[in-house]
Amino acid sequence: MNTTLILELRDLSKSFELHHQHGARLNVLRGLNLRLHAGECVVLSGASGAGKSTLLRVIYANYRPSYGTVHLRHDGRWIDLAKASPHEVLEVRRRTLGYVSQFLRVIPRVPTLDIVAEPLLQAGADVHDARQRAGGLLHRLNVPERLWQLPPGTFSGGEQQRVNIARGLIVPRPILLLDEPTASLDIGNREVVAQLLAEARAAGSAVLGIFHDEDMRDRVATRLFPMQALEAA
Numbered sequence: 001m002n003t004t005l006i007l008e009l010r011d012l013s014k015s016f017e018l019h020h021q022h023g024a025r026l027n028v029l030r031g032l033n034l035r036l037h038a039g040e041c042v043v044l045s046g047a048s049g050a051g052k053s054t055l056l057r058v059i060y061a062n063y064r065p066s067y068g069t070v071h072l073r074h075d076g077r078w079i080d081l082a083k084a085s086p087h088e089v090l091e092v093r094r095r096t097l098g099y100v101s102q103f104l105r106v107i108p109r110v111p112t113l114d115i116v117a118e119p120l121l122q123a124g125a126d127v128h129d130a131r132q133r134a135g136g137l138l139h140r141l142n143v144p145e146r147l148w149q150l151p152p153g154t155f156s157g158g159e160q161q162r163v164n165i166a167r168g169l170i171v172p173r174p175i176l177l178l179d180e181p182t183a184s185l186d187i188g189n190r191e192v193v194a195q196l197l198a199e200a201r202a203a204g205s206a207v208l209g210i211f212h213d214e215d216m217r218d219r220v221a222t223r224l225f226p227m228q229a230l231e232a233a
């Protein structure tokens, strides 16, 4: 395995202030350390409420950590996302850090093919190449071609999830965060996703994800990272 360090979390803590409970604080992450290398797939494990999704959101800079650092390698230099400006965060997301959640954020009236192609266009590809790659991914994920020109608002949960995965994987990024991207998929499509992740890893990406399905977890994980819920402060 490639041993290039690509993401390093040090002494990371996150608590939420509960405004409806007189400002009480809920500690979700405390003193967490994690190193992620190119080519590995680390799966977060632990009971519901252990803070797995919160951790991914802190790394993706949706939440600012209460303490600690989120260093990642971007364009050959190290950046601490905990301190990065909004502009730097957007740059990092565009080329270095991908995030696939369970749900597709549907953009009204935009056809599926363009929704999937959009991140590649933003990364500088031309329209023809971006649409071709989008079609290739949709095809592999068994989204029928008759749906490609329709907006995905009326698609089934599993179809929307496959569109979301195609959109999330179309730009080859060094770090991929996955929050249960396969929750509504059947076995055949889970296997396609497992293969796509293996290809991304072989090309040097590092994957950090949540997979509740044990078979999927065993299929994709190179290592588990166990997490435990903390008591409320």
Ligand SMILES: Nc1ncnc2c1ncn2[C@@H]1O[C@H](COP(=O)(O)OP(=O)(O)OP(=O)(O)O)[C@@H](O)[C@H]1O
Residues within 6 Å of the ligand: 016, 017, 026, 028, 046, 047, 048, 049, 050, 051, 052, 053, 054, 055
């Ligand atoms: N924005 C927020 N404000 C307040 N509390 C939050 C917020 N986000 C998450 N929490 C709390 O943090 C704790 C951890 O939630 P999180 O979703 O990270 O857990 P999880 O391990 O991903 O759970 P699951 O496996 O059920 O998805 C929960 O108690 C949740 O209520």
